[in-house]
Amino acid sequence: MRYQFPEGFKIGATGAGWQMEGEFGKKAGHEHFPHLMYQMDKENWYQGVGPEVASDHYRRFQQDIPLFRQAGILQYRFNLDWTRFIDDFEACTVNEQEAEHYSKYIDCLLENGIEPVLCLEHWELPKALYERYDGYASRHTVDLYAEYARQAFRRYGDRVKMWFCFNEPIVIPQLCFLDGSWWPKLHEPKRAFLWMHHKVVATARAIETFRQLGREGEIGTILNPSYVVPRDAANPGDAYAAKVADAFYWGSFVDPAVKGQYPALYLELLEQNGCLFDWTQEDERLLKANTVDVLGVNYYQPMRVKQKEEGADRSGPFHPNWYFDGYDMPGKRMNPFRGWEIYPKSLYDIGKRIQREYGNIKWIVSESGMGVQNEQKYKDANGVIQDDYRIDFIAEHLAWLSKAVQEGSNCHGYWLFASIDNCSPYNAFKNRYGLVEVDREHGLERRLKKSAAWYKQTAESNSFCFDEVREP
Numbered sequence: 241m242r243y244q245f246p247e248g249f250k251i252g253a254t255g256a257g258w259q260m261e262g263e264f265g266k267k268a269g270h271e272h273f274p275h276l277m278y279q280m281d282k283e284n285w286y287q288g289v290g291p292e293v294a295s296d297h298y299r300r301f302q303q304d305i306p307l308f309r310q311a312g313i314l315q316y317r318f319n320l321d322w323t324r325f326i327d328d329f330e331a332c333t334v335n336e337q338e339a340e341h342y343s344k345y346i347d348c349l350l351e352n353g354i355e356p357v358l359c360l361e362h363w364e365l366p367k368a369l370y371e372r373y374d375g376y377a378s379r380h381t382v383d384l385y386a387e388y389a390r391q392a393f394r395r396y397g398d399r400v401k402m403w404f405c406f407n408e409p410i411v412i413p414q415l416c417f418l419d420g421s422w423w424p425k426l427h428e429p430k431r432a433f434l435w436m437h438h439k440v441v442a443t444a445r446a447i448e449t450f451r452q453l454g455r456e457g458e459i460g461t462i463l464n465p466s467y468v469v470p471r472d473a474a475n476p477g478d479a480y481a482a483k484v485a486d487a488f489y490w491g492s493f494v495d496p497a498v499k500g501q502y503p504a505l506y507l508e509l510l511e512q513n514g515c516l517f518d519w520t521q522e523d524e525r526l527l528k529a530n531t532v533d534v535l536g537v538n539y540y541q542p543m544r545v546k547q548k549e550e551g552a553d554r555s556g557p558f559h560p561n562w563y564f565d566g567y568d569m570p571g572k573r574m575n576p577f578r579g580w581e582i583y584p585k586s587l588y589d590i591g592k593r594i595q596r597e598y599g600n601i602k603w604i605v606s607e608s609g610m611g612v613q614n615e616q617k618y619k620d621a622n623g624v625i626q627d628d629y630r631i632d633f634i635a636e637h638l639a640w641l642s643k644a645v646q647e648g649s650n651c652h653g654y655w656l657f658a659s660i661d662n663c664s665p666y667n668a669f670k671n672r673y674g675l676v677e678v679d680r681e682h683g684l685e686r687r688l689k690k691s692a693a694w695y696k697q698t699a700e701s702n703s704f705c706f707d708e709v710r711e712p
């Protein structure tokens with residue numbers, strides 16, 4: 241059947257600064273947090289590769305952006321790298337040369353008929369602020385971030401009409417300080433939740449600044465809220481497990497962004513477990529007064545949970561999974577390369593939930609995509625990667641999204657991760673996500689994949705053909 245999106249719905253793509261640009265020409269002392277993560281833990285990054293060269297997009301953007309347009313990208317979400325744009329982190333002065341680079345970047349998008357969407361942080365916290373203040377643990381870093389945001393709004397607000405404060409603000413505190421998965425691999429929940437809170441406050445500060453400046457356009461934030469699915473919703477133990485997981489991995493960021501307050505259960509459990517951050521009246525005012533215009537939702541896989549086993553060990557530092565266990569659902573579809581479940585219906589469920597519980601606020605699928613290993617083996621005689629699996633993946637996700645939109649969900653776009661192959665945290669270039677290939681065997685040559693032609697047709701007609709979707 242044919243799916244048609246309404247006018248105003250835009251198909252686009254994304255890519256992160258540090259995962260694509262490469263660290264060319266950076267000033268000494270201007271490294272960012274992902275660079276540090278790589279430097280300190282190189283041996284655990286796939287094939288020892290990190291963000292130093294990445295996709296070399298900083299130097300090749302004038303070649304890449306026309307390819308993005310050939311792949312049908314109509315709206316493009318990229319981000320400033322705080323450590324490039326700002327020259328002196330304390331004084332918040334702008335680095336004119338780098339500011340000019342980003343200005344040219346925006347012009348290049350516009351000249352190619354692509355609407356620029358700008359995000360202010362995709363984890364590129366300056367290493368200097370991490371070392372000096374423990375990053376977002378400090379309110380001073382929040383002040384510096386808000387000042388950085390002000391400089392960006394001033395500089396590019398003439399051409400950029402859609403802004404986002406952060407990309408996935410939960411990820412660094414969660415993976416680095418709560419779960420202990422990424423360097424520095426710590427289990428310090430109090431610190432993790434403080435970082436998270438200050439990133440929530442920083443979001444509100446940036447929104448307030450944007451509005452005070454009277455800039456035309458919209459501002460929001462990009463989250464990766466987990467869509468939590470209980471093993472058996474009718475079982476009270478499973479339902480409670482899901483409720484807690486939802487409070488920590490959906491509500492903790494979506495609620496303050498859209499409703500201006502945290503879920504009560506989140507605060508209650510943090511307090512019970514000695515992890516509640518300092519909370520001021522000014523924070524409360526800020527959050528209430530500065531909710532988002534638009535919500536970005538990055539979605540890759542659902543979070544399936546079940547009731548916690550009896551007698552689970554709670555002797556170590558607090559972790560939200562004291563209240564639930566992951567549920568490994570038999571028969572689930574997997575992307576074996578990334579180890580993530582493929583469950584496109586979540587986009588429908590997320591859309592309906594936003595419609596029902598969040599005032600049907602304008603939202604965008606700000607990341608969705610499929611990382612595949614060894615894509616060279618799918619090359620045809622002309623060397624073009626025949627990534628039909630990616631086309632099917634996108635189409636099925638779009639089909640569920642379209643159903644939500646038809647039923648009134650206020651979704652305005654779908655951005656594929658990613659425009660071009662790039663460097664993942666830890667997995668580096670193992671799994672490829674791009675519509676455009678980066679051929680690492682041949683001087684990082686670029687080539688459109690088969691999916692690019694399909695994407696172009698879909699974006700330009702705002703429609704596509706796919707099977708009718710049914711309840712899985």
Ligand code: BGP
Nearest residue numbers: 256407408578611664665667671
């Ligand atoms: C999201 C990030 C992206 C991207 C994506 C895919 O969390 O916002 O930048 O990396 O995940 O995941 P990965 O690169 O780990 O395979």
